Amino acid sequence: MNRVEATFRLARESGNKVLMPFLCGGFPAPDATRPLLEACQRGGAGIVEIGIPFSDPIADGPVIAEAMHRAIAAGVTPGRVLQQVSDARTSVSMGLVAMVSVSIACRGGRVSSFVRDAVAAGIDGFIFPDAPLEESAELIDACREAGATATLLVAPTTPPDRVSRIASACSGFVYVLARAGITGERRDAPNVAPIVAALRKCTQLPVACGFGVANADHVRGIVAHADGAIVGSALVRKISEAAAAGADPAAATEEFVRHLATGLA
Numbered sequence: 001m002n003r004v005e006a007t008f009r010l011a012r013e014s015g016n017k018v019l020m021p022f023l024c025g026g027f028p029a030p031d032a033t034r035p036l037l038e039a040c041q042r043g044g045a046g047i048v049e050i051g052i053p054f055s056d057p058i059a060d061g062p063v064i065a066e067a068m069h070r071a072i073a074a075g076v077t078p079g080r081v082l083q084q085v086s087d088a089r090t091s092v093s094m095g096l097v098a099m100v101s102v103s104i105a106c107r108g109g110r111v112s113s114f115v116r117d118a119v120a121a122g123i124d125g126f127i128f129p130d131a132p133l134e135e136s137a138e139l140i141d142a143c144r145e146a147g148a149t150a151t152l153l154v155a156p157t158t159p160p161d162r163v164s165r166i167a168s169a170c171s172g173f174v175y176v177l178a179r180a181g182i183t184g185e186r187r188d189a190p191n192v193a194p195i196v197a198a199l200r201k202c203t204q205l206p207v208a209c210g211f212g213v214a215n216a217d218h219v220r221g222i223v224a225h226a227d228g229a230i231v232g233s234a235l236v237r238k239i240s241e242a243a244a245a246g247a248d249p250a251a252a253t254e255e256f257v258r259h260l261a262t263g264l265a
Contacts, residue, residue, distance in 0.1 A: 003095035003124040004149045004172045007046045008206040008227060017223035017264050018046035020208055021257055022099070022232035024067040025050050025084070026076030028243035032250075033084035036239070037092045039250040043257025044264075047095035049127065049230065050085065052078050054101045063233040067240065078104055078114075082121040089122040097125040097149070097172075105139060115142040125149030125172045133166055140169055151175045156195050163195075167203035173228065174199055178209045190218070196225040219263030231260055 001009070011018050021040050025033050033050065040048050051064065053071040078100075085096060098118055105114050105128065115126065125148050128139055136152060143150035149172025154163055156177060167174050176199065178190035192209045199207050209222045210230025222229040235256055242252035 002147055002149065002172075003093075004047055004097060007095045008173060011046065012206070012227065017226075018206075018208070018228035019044060019219065019257070019261050019264055020047045020049060020097075020210070020228050020230045021045050021235050021253075021260070022049040022051060022064075022210070022230060023239075023253075024064060024071060024236055025052055025078075025081030026071035026074065027053070027067040027236070028070070028239055028249055030071070030074050030076050030080065031084065033081060034088040034092075035250040036253050037085075037088045037096070039254040040257050041092055041094050043254040044261030045094060045257055047097060047228070049097050049099050049232070050081065050123075051232075052081055052098055052100040052104055054104060056101075061233055063237050063240070067236050082118055082123070085118075085123060086121040092122075095124045096122060097127055097151070098123045099127045099129060102128055102131050102135075102139070111138050112142040112145065115139075115146045115148060119146045119148050123148065125151065127151045127153075127175055129153055133162070133169060136169060140171075144171065149173070153177055154195065154199065158195075160198060163198055164202040167199055167205060170203075170205060173206040173208050174203060175230070176207055176209045176226065177211045178213060178222065190222070192222055193225045216260055216263035219260050220265075223264060229260075229263070235260075 023036050053068040140150045151170050152166050153175050178192050206227035208228030209226045213231045214234040219229040238252050238256045239249045242249045
């Protein structure tokens with residue numbers, strides 16, 4: 001059982017839920033990943049998603065897309081992100097999940113090599129946001145062989161039979177899009193009850209919801225039904241604003257994650 005599985009299992013046994021912030025690797029500076037991971041852990045995160053910068057993040061809205069483009073322009077590579085993950089493992093014990101495009105995972109023709117290298121650096125699981133179910137077998141197998149979790153996405157519009165098939169392919173947890181469309185902050189809380197209820201009928205895996213989750217009230221609404229709440233754009237925006245103002249992005253991260261964690265109660 002790796003850290004992702006252990007985190008969800010412990011939370012379920014104790015009646016708790018899991019906060020899952022998202023960070024863009026190498027943003028707002030090439031060496032920012034480690035201090036931001038440490039800040040997330042201090043703030044109360046149980047698992048952190050680390051986005052591997054990609055030039056065409058099809059599921060991401062303008063906030064995360066800009067962060068990824070800025071990271072790439074600053075020379076951030078997947079290898080540099082993984083090196084910071086490895087460095088952070090001396091002080092970070094929470095689960096770490098890489099959000100990575102198929103084109104990055106398949107670069108060089110050997111998915112298994114990328115997955116093994118990432119696991120050796122301290123990654124516990126993978127989310128493949130642009131992997132069609134029908135083309136995911138190689139990714140799923142590589143993760144299983146390396147002892148990592150593999151997660152695909154379920155949308156609110158996914159047909160019930162396909163929901164079941166996607167859930168069966170996942171390990172660790174199932175990622176539910178709380179809203180259709182791309183990532184980004186919203187004022188209203190998403191209604192995830194129907195899709196989570198559908199998943200409960202076909203899988204025992206934990207369910208985590210993201211897309212449009214922006215504050216503690218949203219987190220509270222999500223975890224009333226799901227096992228985990230994922231917050232991306234709202235946190236990346238806080239980090240970007242702190243960096244632009246000359247403030248400490250790590251301090252801003254810890255403060256915001258601590259605020260989000262109040263929604264777990």
